[in-house]
Amino acid sequence: MQHKTFYGPIKILSFVVLLGMAAAIFYAFSISVLYWGGIGV
């Protein structure tokens, strides 16, 4: 039935989410590097 119509959009959406995950990893990594020097015990 509607399988053909929806597979395309959700696949694209999944790629958007994957990009978001990559961006989040990049963000967390940048923050880690940026604040590295300020972390002390």
Added chain:
Amino acid sequence: MNNRQARMFAIAGTGLSVLIFLGLTLHSHSKFDELTNAENITPQVTHGKDVWHKYNCINCHTLFGEGAYYAPDLTKITQHRGAAYLQAYMRDPSKFYDENKHRRLMPKQNLSEEEITDLIAFLDWVSKVDNQGWPPRPILVTGGFIPGSDSVGAVASGEGTAAAAIRPVTAADDPRAQGEHVFRTATPACNACHSTAPGANMAGPTLAGIATRAAELVGSALYKGNATDVEGYIRESIIAPSNHLVAGDMYSANGASFMPIGYEETLTAEQLDNLVAYLATFK
């Protein structure tokens, strides 16, 4: 064990557990009012609870140890901080903590004055709930029972001076925030001997609840000093600690307090005022 016995085990075990659980639930309902002082749940407290929910407080803080773990537990906060302090704090937390030193800051919530008052009423109700005496030792927001243990912020930001963990203050800040700064930076530092945690006496007695104690003491027959009000008592204790002695052989001998004197000279009049204002918030 065959299939049928296994099924009987599952059904009987579950049924019995459900029965006990429901029975205890019923019994708990008969105790809730007493344990939580339900008669004190005024409309103000209820509104305070709504404020607590509306601003999603529990997704950073904990209450009864429940919530997120990103901000301090607030179960007993009204016993550690007076209403005036909390009121000023919630108007603008950045006046009390420095994001660069503490590396974490509560965003300003833009609460109305009424919301703040009611939220404090709610937190005060929470602090009096009978919860088996938890936490076993006070959970402090900053500072510590151990002198010098709160110097991390200063070390982390490369300043290295032990007493500078508190955010720098300017004359524009709330007097109480400036007073807290004096508490840690005066020479000798007040927090080297005094904690602000209930029951945590160090070289000097804890200052938690000092305002309440002073109010009871001033004017009573036990009081030996010259002050007539709470602020006066605190001021006198700072500049002339021997006028009235707190009982205890570890605090004084031969009619003289062990507390260092000379704050009248080392602190400016304004610093002294601020320090008194700060300490007077410990109810």
Added chain:
Amino acid sequence: MQYKSQSVAYWYFAVAMTLFGLQLVFGLLSAAKYLGPDPLLYILPFDVTKVIHTNLLIVWVLTGFMGATYWMVPDESRTELHSTKLAYVQLVLWTLMGVTAVIGYLFRYGTGNKLLEQPLPHKIVIVICMLIFLYNISMTIKKSGRFTTTEGVLLLGLFSSAVLFLPALLHYENYTVSIFYRWWTIHLWVEGVWMMIMAAFMAYLLIRLSGADREVMEKWLYVIVGLVFIAGILGTAHHYYWVGVPSYWLPIGGFFSALEPAALVAMSIYAYGAIRRAGLGHPNKLALHWTIGSALFTLFGAGLLGLAHTWPSVNKWTHGTLITAMHGHAAFYGAYVMIVLAMITYAAPSLTRNRPESGSSLGYWAFWMQITGMFGMTLSFATAGIGQVYLERIMGMGYLDAQLKIQVHFLMLIATASIFTIGVALFIYDFFRYAPRFISDDEPQLNVVDARSNA
């Protein structure tokens, strides 16, 4: 895929995977806030990212449960679903509910009641979706007249989930009473009826994948369900520590939650025993990895790490610290994430075209990176939490000062969380790279070797 209507599961899994990915975005954002001044303080403060992180978890795991049920019930009852149309209506409603709730949280539209933040209209939609779901599944089973034990346990689990959600709809004037009933929903879900659902999926997978004997599996399933409830129902008491309820909940909580690992040990033995005695080499070894992995990681995360801080005299010190975050991450991942991923991995070769039955190397990378990452995250939370307990609770150092001392562990948290996220990204990519089989041209050229001789 033996029954056409099972294809609805594909769309449930697709939604679940998308939301899973999104959940991790907000998880990483939350973790970054532990490291220092937050650049997003007034855009996405911690409370917002945290509430979205936990709510997306609940929504996508339930989406996965629903999808997996729509996949499993036709197989077990040997019939088409009662109505695929209803299943799609339910999915659309459910997804709309989830997505609008998340958008609402961005603007602080929520109840602010821990884990039950969904506004009332959303809660009502949740109930409606659950009712549609239960109706559809019950009608399917009724139509077929074939009702297996595995299904019975699953259905009872789903039905109880719906019933236990009802206390969450009510309003309580007394904060302590509202805490009391919060855990009727949340605790009895995750340590009661969801365990039932998980055990049912696990029994189904083990029967199919290892050819384990159905009689034996079902007997064990009863034992596990019995143990889960005996320990789990009264184990609710471990959420009643220090919140203003009568003191007898303390020893009850300590005793019964100490029993909770028993069911998980039984589950691991039964999973291990099933593969030892396996009479059938199902080609989908990847699904078997996820199934056995789920049993073992649950034992570690829910059983061992739960036991570590459940006794009242220990919990007195650890209550409300990152120790809870340690246990929560490992337990949820092992018990619920992994079992949903196991069901997806098992069903995927039949739902999509040209996917190798035995799983791709990408799929194995996803498995091992997730396990490694989550294990590392758990250890990071544990070290941070232990430090917090000693410094803050025992030594009496102020909260903010203690947090600075344990900050260094959050570097490890972010490093391992990144490994975990890459593992999940691989899984999501692996899921979406093969198109679903379209009903019109659905030629099962890959004949699924199935354990139907046993079924």
